Amino acid sequence: MAKKKIKLTDISKKPDQVLLPLDMSELETLPANAGGGETITPLTDEQKTRWEHNLDGISVLNLPKPKTKEEEDELVRKFLGGLEKLLSKENNWTFLLPLKMSLEYCGKCLACNEACPVFVSSGGQDIYRPTYRSEVLRRIIKKYTKHGRAMFPGFTDGNIELNWATVARLAELAYRCTLCRRCAQACVRGVDNALINHELRKLFSEEMGIAGEALHTKGTVQQLNVGASTGINPRAFADIVEFMEDDIEEKLGRRIKIPVDKKGAEVLLIHNSGEYVSWMQNPEAFAIIFDLAGIDYTLSSELGGYEGTNYGIWYDDLQAARIFLKHTQAAKNLGVKKIIAGECGHEHKAMIVIGDRLLTKDMYVPRESCFPLLEQIVFSGKLKLDPKRNDFPVTLHDPCNYVRAMGIVEPQRRVLRHIAPQFREMTPHGVTNYCCGGGSGFAVMSPSKGFVDWKMSISGRMKVKQILGAFKDDLGPGKHNYVCAPCSNCKGQIRDLIAYYHLREKYGIYYDGLVELIVNAMVDMKKPYIEWE
Amino acid sequence: MDSFSLIVTIFAYVFVVVAYYVKVQKYFKMPLNLRWELYPIPHEKNYKYGGSYFEEIEWWNRPRHKNTLRSVLTLIKKYLFMGSYFEKKRWYWVGLYPWHMGFLLIVLFDGLVLFDAIFIKAGDWVISGSAGGGGEFLYYFTLVVGLTSFTIGCMGSILMLLFRTFNRELKEYATPQNYLNYIFFLAMFGSGWVAWAIDDNTFTGFREFWVGVLSLDTVSVGSWEYIHIVIFAAFLIYLPLTRSTHYITKILYFLWIQWGDTPNTGKGETDPKLQEYLNYEPKWSAAHHQTGKTWGERATRLPEKEASKKDTGKSK
DSSP: OOOOOOOGGGGGSOTTSOSOOOOGGGSOOOSTTOOOOOOOOOOOHHHHHHBOOTTTSOOSSOOBOOSSHHHHHHHHHHHHHHHHHHTSHHHHTTTHHHHHHHHHOOOOOOTTGGGOHHHHHTTSOGGGSHHHHHHHHHHHHHHHOSSSOOSSHHHHHOOOOOSHHHHHHHHHHTTSOOOOOHHHHHOTTOOOHHHHHHHHHHHHHHHHOOOOTTTIIIIIIHHHHHSSTTOOOHHHHHHHHHHHHHHHHHHHSSOOOOOBSOTTOSEEEEOOHHHHHHOTHHHHHHHHHHHHHTOOEEBOOSTTTSOOOOGGGGTOHHHHHHHHHHHHHHHHHHTOSEEEEOSOHHHHIIIIIGGGGGOOGGGOOOEEEHHHHHHHHHHHTOSOBOGGGGOSOEEEOOOTTTTTTTOOOSHHHHHHHHHOTTEEOOSSOGGGOOOOSOGGGGGGOOSSHHHHHHIIIIITHHHHHHHHHHTTTSOSTTOOEEEEOOSHHHHHHHHHHHHHTTHHHHHOEEEEOSHHHHHHTBTTOSSOSOOOO | OOHHHHHHHHHHHHHHHHHHHHHHHHHHTSOOOOOOOOSOOTTSTTGGGTOOGGGSTTGGGSOOOOOHHHHHHHHHHHHHHOHHHHHHOHHHHHHHHHHHHHHHHHHHHHHHHHHHHHHHHHHOOOOSTTSOHHHHHHHHHHHHHHHHHHHHHHHHHHHHHHHHHHOHHHHHHOOHHHHHHHHHHHHHHHHHHHIIIIIOTTOHHHHHHHHHHHHTOOOOOOHHHHHHHHHHHHHHHHGGGTGGGHHHHHHHIIIIIITOOOOOOSSOTTHHHHHHHHTOOOOOOSTTSOTTSOHHHHHHSOOHHHHHTOOOOOOO
């Protein structure tokens, strides 16, 4: 079947029709006969009646359909108002400069398109080009806004019609990009289509109150109100710590005390709270390693002190700043010398990079990644390690947020080369890695079955291809192949990909973090730390 | 030659400098953005694999390695070779590269002709193929740069026009201005080439024209030379109306944003700027924003409704 060609101007046409009915036969093929039967679960008739889904038949935002033409017009007017604000320094001082430059200087060469895993995995669908949404937005700005209006917009920038269909499709389209920024790496001029997408999400959130429910209501709002996006409150956190101490005692053969709220400790360690809920072995492994290495650290039970996530960096600067300041306040209250981010990619980026210029002198606390410290501990000889305990194929997933966006590439690799004799790289890896497909919040978003299918079959497809490629000579049922994914959200996505493609049953593929492998190599452990079942 | 070409040339040079200054200056006035770097960053010690200072324990206590020369060389390489296109979209590079080099060389050619004119006027130099020494070198250098520019510029303009016309994807993203640009620039490069072939294969006319500009005198040149001089002046006036500022802003983008990894050291260097930004009163309308409060107040205080919902059940 010939691929449907979609023009930029089509975004405003035929509002009652789906712009791109997804044809799964066009997807990029996977090696080792993986995949092949992917489908996108359609919305129910009732959902179709209620939610906008005219982009690709999928609903991420569960955007209610306006009931009247007046309502539509009001939403379009609001969108335009938000666009004006996005282009003004009083409203958007945080990213105005990179946004303006990225809007102004795209050469429309499309060289970035092939760098995008979503575009490539989808079989090259026009609407998933990193340039598609940016170009639509650029044309709207040039034609309809005061701040960015061109003198002869149709002539210099091309035409576009702004109506509710355009706005609704753009809103959904803002959630078809994982913000991995491979496209920005590919651009000769430095144009950052991922940033434009980030700004588009921001406009919808900060002006229109439209954002993924898992990111906003159940994400940042819950985190600010309850303490964690997972819903863990300070009381529950205390119970979890106690449970971890019991669990460690069982595994290690002795009880260790996990320090909480220790005033004046050297380090405040903050994990993604998803670890406490889904992968408790991860914070437990940190506790074991730090205890044996004699690190003077503490966890915090303060609201904002035990949850490292900051979904705000994906859609809303204000929410991001609020959460970031909670983290630094928790550190200030304990009087620690620094904060260390656990195995969570976006926590790293939010806390160490994005928040950096939000700190005045009196709020400043140094922040660093856990990986250099883990490397130092591993090579210090403080842990007795036997790499033979990790004598199975291991590959490393590079989380975009601290690899491409922070340049933390080698510490985790040096550890793996030391403790995992069969370590091998994915292709490509390091700063040119592919996103797991769960980036920008997708890993925690399940607003409709169709979107879950989409992130498994399209946004995560390239990662599946890479994983199968890394283990190509070791695939098979009953094998033990380990994907080291030192990032909470990436782990969530990889866990779901393994289940979706039956990678465990068919190819013996497992996943977990880096600290689990370190502890697994420790001769002090009575039994293997990694549980393969 | 009439005084028109003299006036339009002088106007064009003044205009292009002022317009570029105005366009670029607005970026200098924008607020300092939140960090948004992207690796690899050339000035970093471990640039080769994309590493950063974040790979070191307590990086804030260590001396910062910054290889500015490598950043400059990387930028020059980007300008001169466009290697990223060569790797990722080679067929496009085949058209874009000569087009792009045509621009760089025509500017260099124009500069060389002006340079020649200064020597002729101020030092009574003879610049010709048999002048010997510096005069002969300048003659041949100017000739090679000019001819190369006109030739590859024509080639690039034609190829780019063809790509944008016949490649479905590029055509979809093209605007009417793109086509005007290709044709206009083809006329500019082509007129230079024809002037060389028909009027003057030594470029002496261009040199004399510039001696005239320096003296504010009108000088007689060949008709194709005249056409090229006027088109080139129009090109300079037109440039700021295109996206060509990217030749300058690209440098800023890389230095300020993609490679802008200068950390906040906690000593308060950026506090005055930050205080200014935190005092802005945004007008965003979503419910979680608080109208009438400053950015800083919003970031540090939750909306009352949300704040009241806070779980205070901390364990004893």
